[in-house]
Structures are given as structure tokens and as C-alpha cells.
Amino acid sequence: MFKRVVTAAVAAVLIAGLGGCGRGDDVRDEGTGHSAGVGHGSGTGVEESRPAPATTTDASVFGLRDEVRHLAAKTTRATRPHMTRKCTTATRRVKHTTRSGSGTKRRTRTWYSTEPSRSCKQVRSGTETYTRVVRPERWCVSLDDLGGDARRDDVWYQVRRATYDAAVGTHRSARMKFTPTGSGC
Template sequence: MRHHIRATRRAALTVTVLAVAAGLAACGGAQKVSGRLDTTRHVAEVTSLGKRPHMVRSCRPGTKRVKHTSGRGSSKRTWYTTENTSVCSSVQKGTETYRRVDSPARWCVRLDDVGRKSRDDVWYRVGKSVYLDAQNLDSGDRMTFSPEHDGC
């Protein structure tokens, strides 16, 4: 019975690993693409101004009651004192303006002669380093990279 449970778990794990690998391959994250450089495109980051609460730390004087004991057994004596402390909390004081990223920057490369007609003239989203490498090449030079995503 134990062997059957282990075999079932192993099969389920294998199916999960294969599904994840297929998902990565479909996204283009695991497969390399090779072809001739057609053109590049940089889509700048889009930002806007937003407002959010401005939180400040506010402290005020306070007191706390402290218990003291001395002695042992039946001769134990207990007394209380009041100590001064600071009570702090975070409170809203107005608003602050910040820059919100609405759409992150994207770097894209388009390839020709990829090997399959359906993959020719397709935009690939790449990392900044691959984009900079493509900028240093001439149109028509061969290039191989792993795209982050199809489309730009």
C-alpha cells in the first residue's frame, strides 16, 4: 500500500514539473530564438503622479503602572509605582505626492529568418542587456537570445 502511495505522489510531482516546464516554454522564457536582426524598439516607462496619506510618528507623555515585589513566602511584600513613559503612534498629517509607475519600460527586438515563417517578423520582449547588444549590431546580423515574452 505504501509503495502505491509513493508511486502516485511521484507521478503527480512529475506531471506538475512537466506542466510548469511547458508553461515556461510557451511563454518563451526557456527557449532560445535565433534569427537575423530586423529592428529594435524601446517603450519608455509611463508614470503619473499620485497622492497618498503622509504618516508621521506622534509621541505624547504617558504613564504606566509597575508592580514590584520583595521577600519570599509569607513575608512577601508588593507595591506599585507609576512611571513616566512616551506613548507613540503613527498618525496621518496631510498627503504626499509620489510618482506611480503605470507601465514599466520594455525593450523589444524583431527578428527575421527565424526558421519558421510564422515566427518571422515577430517582436520579442527582451531584457535591457539583450536590447543593448542588439543596438551594437547591424540590421541583418545573426542574433540568438532567450526572450522574456512574445510581443511588445
């Protein structure tokens, strides 16, 4: 039983790792609305994201808005053991004792009774299908002239949905300042 659980866990980790290496078909280029094919030689001219620079004491970044991307969540159907609660009832014999008196007049009275007992445990009962998230939904914004440095262009950041919506509402090359939730996209 333990070997099956370990094998299933290893398989889940491998599937999740390989699922992140998808083709990138769900990445949309803002300008054309076509699939961007990020980093897979599709010839669309979209540059693969670069790692973010080392952050300073201030967590916010600023620069000129370049492009925005929305990466939809990737999910897959998976199976896992279905666990149910199984209870058994039984009876047990319980000994009761009372003492009275003291010294040589001490008396002990003993009697027995039968009481019900119940024990429950989780047991496997087949399998169940569920939706597993391979990659969570992400919103990304690319900045040019990062921190005022004209040499630092096309730096991608993961942002909150509100920041993404604000970036979509502005024109390209608008100055933006925000606090990213992650680097790269």
C-alpha cells in the same frame, strides 16, 4: 477610513490599467526615427506585435534581426496619505512585591512606583505627492524566420538592455540568438 483606502486602491488600479492604453507616441521606428503609432491606425505600416510562440525546453530564441524598439517608462504624479509617527507619554503605577520567610513567619512586602510609558502609532497627516510608474521601461527586438521557419516573421520579444544594445549594433537581417525576458512589445 477603510472605505477611503479601498476606494483609493481601486482608483489606482483603474488608472494604471487605463494608462497602459496610451497612444503609443513614445514608440520610435528604427528606420525613420518617427513615432510608430503601434496598433492605432496611424498608417505608418508598423504591424502590431504578435504573441510569442510556445517556448520549448530551451528558453533562448533565434532568427534574423528585424527591428528594435525602445519604450520609455511612463510615469505620472500621484498623491497618497502622508503618515507620521505620533507618540504619547504617560505614567503608570506599578505594583512590586517581595516575599521572605516561610511558614507562619512568611512576610510579604508590597510597594508601588510610578514609571513612564510611551506608545507610538502611525497617523495620517495630510497627503504627499510621488511619482508613480505606469509602465516600466522596455527594450524590444523583432525577429524574422523565427527558429528557422521562414513563415514566422515580425515576432517581438522584450529583452535586456545589453541585448538591445547588441541588436542596435548589428545590421538588419543579422542572425541573433538571445534569451527574452518577455513576449510582445
